[in-house]
Amino acid sequence: MSKKILIVGGGLAGTIIANGLCRHISTEIRKGDVSITMLGNTDTHMYQPGLLYVPFGKIRERELFRPQRKVLDKRIIFHIDPATNIDVDNKKVTCKSGAVHEYDYLVIATGSRLMPQNIPGMVEGAHWLYDLEGARKMRDALDKFEGGKIVVNVNAPHKCPVAPLEITFMLKEYMEGKGLWDKTEITYTYPIGRLHALEPVAEWAKPAMDAVGIKYETFFNTKEVDPKAKTISSEEGVTLPYDLLVTIPPHAGAEVITDSGLGDGGWVPTNKTKLLREGSTDVFVCGDTTNIPISKAGSTAHFEADTIIDNLASLLTEGRWARDYDGKVFCFVETGLKTGTYVWFNYTTPPNPGAPSQMIHWFKLAYNRLYWLSARGLL
Amino acid sequence: MSERKLIDARGSFCPGPLMELIASLKLMEIGQEVEILSTDQGTAKDVPEWCAKVGHETVESGEKDGHWYVVVRKAK
Numbered sequence: 161m162s163k164k165i166l167i168v169g170g171g172l173a174g175t176i177i178a179n180g181l182c183r184h185i186s187t188e189i190r191k192g193d194v195s196i197t198m199l200g201n202t203d204t205h206m207y208q209p210g211l212l213y214v215p216f217g218k219i220r221e222r223e224l225f226r227p228q229r230k231v232l233d234k235r236i237i238f239h240i241d242p243a244t245n246i247d248v249d250n251k252k253v254t255c256k257s258g259a260v261h262e263y264d265y266l267v268i269a270t271g272s273r274l275m276p277q278n279i280p281g282m283v284e285g286a287h288w289l290y291d292l293e294g295a296r297k298m299r300d301a302l303d304k305f306e307g308g309k310i311v312v313n314v315n316a317p318h319k320c321p322v323a324p325l326e327i328t329f330m331l332k333e334y335m336e337g338k339g340l341w342d343k344t345e346i347t348y349t350y351p352i353g354r355l356h357a358l359e360p361v362a363e364w365a366k367p368a369m370d371a372v373g374i375k376y377e378t379f380f381n382t383k384e385v386d387p388k389a390k391t392i393s394s395e396e397g398v399t400l401p402y403d404l405l406v407t408i409p410p411h412a413g414a415e416v417i418t419d420s421g422l423g424d425g426g427w428v429p430t431n432k433t434k435l436l437r438e439g440s441t442d443v444f445v446c447g448d449t450t451n452i453p454i455s456k457a458g459s460t461a462h463f464e465a466d467t468i469i470d471n472l473a474s475l476l477t478e479g480r481w482a483r484d485y486d487g488k489v490f491c492f493v494e495t496g497l498k499t500g501t502y503v504w505f506n507y508t509t510p511p512n513p514g515a516p517s518q519m520i521h522w523f524k525l526a527y528n529r530l531y532w533l534s535a536r537g538l539l
Numbered sequence: 540m541s542e543r544k545l546i547d548a549r550g551s552f553c554p555g556p557l558m559e560l561i562a563s564l565k566l567m568e569i570g571q572e573v574e575i576l577s578t579d580q581g582t583a584k585d586v587p588e589w590c591a592k593v594g595h596e597t598v599e600s601g602e603k604d605g606h607w608y609v610v611v612r613k614a615k
Contacts, residue, residue, distance in 0.1 A: 278565075317562035321553055351561050353585060357554040379592060381561060395593050410565070425566045453551040453559045487550065507550040 163194045163476060166261050168243045168253060168416075169269035170200025170228055172208075172535060173447030173461035177267055177468055179537030182233040184473035189235050194476055197237040197263075199255060205231045206292070207531050209458060212326060212494070214295035215302055216334050219528070221292070231535050243270070246420040248443055265442050265472060268428060270414035272319055272448035272456060278410055279315070285387030286313070286407040289327065290320075301404060302334065307343025308403030310335075311392055315382055315410040316351045319448055319456035322503070324348070324408050325356060325365055326494040331406070332372055333497040345373075347400055349380035349392075358511050361493070361503060368495070382407075411456070413449055427451035432507070433484035435468055444468045455489045462534060463488040469537075492524040500524050544573040548582075549606050556582045557589060560611065564595065567613045572598060574610045583607040 165181065167174045178198050188194040205228040213219035232238055241255040252262045274290055276282040289295040310331060314324045328348050335344045348355065348369065354362035355369070355376055369376055380394040385405065393399040413426020422428050422437070429438040430450035437443040446468055447461030454460055467485040474482035487507030493516075494500045500521035505511035514520075533539035546563055548556040556577040563573055575586065586609040587597040598610040 316558050316565075317554065352555070352557045353589070357558050358552055379589060381593065410562075425562075453546065453548040453554070453556075455553045489553065505552050510552055 162192055163188075163264045164262060165194065165196045165265045165267070165472065166253060166263035167196065167198045167267040167269060168246065169267075169271060169414075169447075169449070170198055170202070170205065170238070171269060171271045171447065171461075172458050173271070173449075173465050174198060174200075174267065174269035175205065175228075175231055175535050176462060176465040176537055177269065177446065177472075178236045179231075179233050179535070180465065180469035181472060182235050183537060184469055185476055186235075188476060195237065196235065197239070197261060198232065199239050199241055199243050199253065199261065200228055201240070201242045203228055203240050205535065207528065208290075209320065209323075209531075210528055211289050211292065211295045212323060212330075213528075214292070215289050215298040216330055216497070217299065218497070223528075224292070226532060226535075231532070233536075243416045244419065246416060246422060248420075248422070248437065248440055251442070263442075265444070265475075267444045267446060267468065267472075268417070268422075268437070268449050269446045269461070270416060270426075270449050272317075272411040272413055272426070273415075274409045275412045276407065276409035278412075279382050279384060281385030281387050282382070282407060282409060285385040285390070285392075286405040286409075288407050288409055290318075290323075290408065298406065305340075305404055307335075307340045308345075309401055310344060310346045310404045310406065311400050311402040312346060312348045313380070313382060313392060313405060313407040314348075314350050315408055317456065318408045318411050320491075321357055321455050321457060322361065322491050322493045324350075325361070327406060327408075328374060329368070329496045330494060332374060337497075345375065347375040347377060349377045349382075349394070349400070351379070351381045353378050358503065358505075358513075360511050360513055364501075364513055411448075417449065423451060432487070434481075435464055435471075435485050444472070454487060455491070457489060457491055459488075459490045463490075492520065492527065494521065494524060496521075541568060541571050543610070544571065546573060546575045549576050549578045551577075555579070557585050560586060561589075564611070564613050569613050569615065572610055572612045574608060577607050577609075578605075580607060583609060586611065 287298040490504040495516040600609040
């Protein structure tokens with residue numbers, strides 16, 4: 161009897177797992193002992209970190225996209241048919257078309273989504289770059305911006321935790337490049353009492369902002385935006401005026417997760433080392449979808465995916481567990497338009513970012529291309 | 540009385556205990572409680588400070604078995 165692996169979600173996490181499995185269990189797939197099916201929402205695969213460069217005109221939009229079918233190994237059965245219900249008790253997933261897929265092992269990699277509508281006035285008053293439409297609008301707004309007050313506003317929870325700092329420093333250099341920095345004031349807001357969740361990153365960011373005159377407001381959790389008055393207010397009682405508001409909206413998990421009763425907010429309770437859904441032995445969860453208190457980032461999804469590939473391959477071929485996930489995360493940090501650094505950590509090793517350099521910035525630019533090898537499970 | 544939620548942020552460097560708490564409170568009902576566990580000593584100070592600033596209630600906090608814990612009741 162053939163074993164069915166069903167992957168819900170065609171983003172980075174699901175794609176790496178599907179392609180990686182094809183390499184690790186190619187014999188079993190060829191013999192018909194295992195099949196891999198993916199349920200995706202779209203025929204296009206997007207390199208999300210590339211959105212960072214769109215507002216600044218530093219990347220061509222077409223560089224962000226590849227046809228999902230071409231990214232996937234040919235042996236993967238791929239349906240563009242979003243999942244609408246995941247029934248872990250009866251081991252089946254129902255799709256928008258009405259199709260029902262059964263599985264022996266399920267991988268949930270449904271990602272996260274932006275929820276600016278959760279904060280009054282944010283949709284009308286703010287710009288963001290975490291989706292293509294938003295990044296395009298922000299690019300247009302920056303084109304027309306002739307100086308004034310920019311507020312970069314960060315909300316919890318959100319993915320890509322270093323992006324807000326990257327946006328802030330890139331905005332500063334962008335305005336300098338336009339000769340408008342002397343007419344511009346940037347204020348960065350952050351939900352907790354320092355400038356970044358990672359203490360060493362916060363310790364680096366504070367003097368870096370002080371040195372170039374970027375202002376900041378910590379303990380700022382957005383209550384509302386008033387698009388007419390052009391102000392943003394916090395739960396902590398602070399109101400800031402703005403001419404251009406750039407926000408990282410709060411995120412939620414996928415609707416199918418909440419609709420299926422699998423987790424509040426769309427986050428699935430997940431064992432942080434096994435990456436199994438709490439209470440399941442046949443349901444893996446990967447990437448933003450987990451409720452693990454860890455960065456929601458592409459690299460997290462990548463390292464988790466590698467662990468799941470090893471464990472699924474080992475379970476299918478040898479009936480044993482291979483290894484645990486150690487909490488590894490690695491993030492490049494663009495510190496301007498020409499310099500960058502990086503940070504990595506895991507559950508037991510604290511982060512320790514190095515000094516920014518042009519070399520690391522180039523490395524990040526190179527990775528923007530190398531990503532497609534990661535997605536194919538080769539890097 | 541709804542069940543107390545648990546956030547086990549022990550060993551979490553990013554987003555860290557307070558960011559996890561802020562995100563979690565958004566999903567909770569007023570009156571519901573959440574207990575956060577952390578290996579970061581700063582949590583025992585940061586969380587009550589933030590709760591006082593925003594208007595949530597710190598029910599209890601302390602140290603046990605080598606980690607810190609704070610129980611928060613959503614008040615608004």
